[in-house]
Amino acid sequence: MKLIDGWKQYFGEKDEREYAEMNRIYKTGFLMLIGGLCVYLYYSLTLAQVRSVVTDEMVIDGSTLFILALLLITCLVCTIMQVRKGIVDEHVRFSDAEVFPSGYFGLVSSVMGVAVVILFMLCRGVAEAQVLGMNQVHWLVNLAMGVGTGIFTSFLAYLVFYCIFRAAKSRQKKMAGGQR
Amino acid sequence: MDTGKKNVRLKIARVEADMSQAQLAAEVGATRQTIGLIEVGNYNPSLKLCTAICKTLGKTLDELFWEEG
Numbered sequence: 001m002k003l004i005d006g007w008k009q010y011f012g013e014k015d016e017r018e019y020a021e022m023n024r025i026y027k028t029g030f031l032m033l034i035g036g037l038c039v040y041l042y043y044s045l046t047l048a049q050v051r052s053v054v055t056d057e058m059v060i061d062g063s064t065l066f067i068l069a070l071l072l073i074t075c076l077v078c079t080i081m082q083v084r085k086g087i088v089d090e091h092v093r094f095s096d097a098e099v100f101p102s103g104y105f106g107l108v109s110s111v112m113g114v115a116v117v118i119l120f121m122l123c124r125g126v127a128e129a130q131v132l133g134m135n136q137v138h139w140l141v142n143l144a145m146g147v148g149t150g151i152f153t154s155f156l157a158y159l160v161f162y163c164i165f166r167a168a169k170s171r172q173k174k175m176a177g178g179q180r
Numbered sequence: 181m182d183t184g185k186k187n188v189r190l191k192i193a194r195v196e197a198d199m200s201q202a203q204l205a206a207e208v209g210a211t212r213q214t215i216g217l218i219e220v221g222n223y224n225p226s227l228k229l230c231t232a233i234c235k236t237l238g239k240t241l242d243e244l245f246w247e248e249g
Binding site: 016 | 217
């Protein structure tokens with residue numbers, strides 16, 4: 001502890017504006033990194049699946065599984081931290097809502113579903129072109145499979161948002177009770 | 181970053197106290213840029229920083245930060 005205190009004393013006080021700006025910058029970087037990792041993982045897994053059509057063996061390397069686990073743990077930790085603070089959303093309108101804002105979260109879930117459809121179709125198309133050749137790319141089949149995955153993702157995301165809302169609201173009530 | 185009104189009262193109080201932006205910044209634990217941005221109205225400081233500035237310049241929150249209407 002003495003070492004940490006000495007370290008803090010050496011660095012001195014933090015400027016609140018620069019601290020807030022740095023947080024905003026790192027938030028942008030975090031979102032870019034998460035987005036990039038999602039694309040990478042999706043493509044890696046799709047490529048492995050398409051290759052398995054030729055080789056009859058699905059091979060997923062350890063590093064891909066490690067990144068997948070890291071991504072899931074990171075998202076889980078962030079969600080738990082958010083819920084523990086009783087935060088639903090940074091916008092007052094949705095954070096203070098007593099009833100689940102189904103329209104807003106429905107829209108966000110739908111946008112996520114559309115993103116998954118595009119990602120699925122592109123990843124699978126590129127993977128098929130890479131492994132089987134351009135004439136073996138089944139765009140319509142990929143689109144149909146993408147739409148199915150997108151709808152599933154939308155429902156899953158909506159359910160997750162609902163659970164986060166309920167848990168955060170319950171936490172907000174506990175926090176308010178503690179302040180009385 | 182906020183784009184509010186210029187805080188002329190803060191600038192006047194600082195000059196009256198014969199302090200530069202850098203000196204005030206050092207006293208309140210902020211950077212010179214932050215003090216400059218508060219004065220031009222491009223940063224909305226926290227209550228903690230407002231209080232520290234007021235104490236350093238010997239003014240009240242009303243005198244430096246309260247906006248009428």
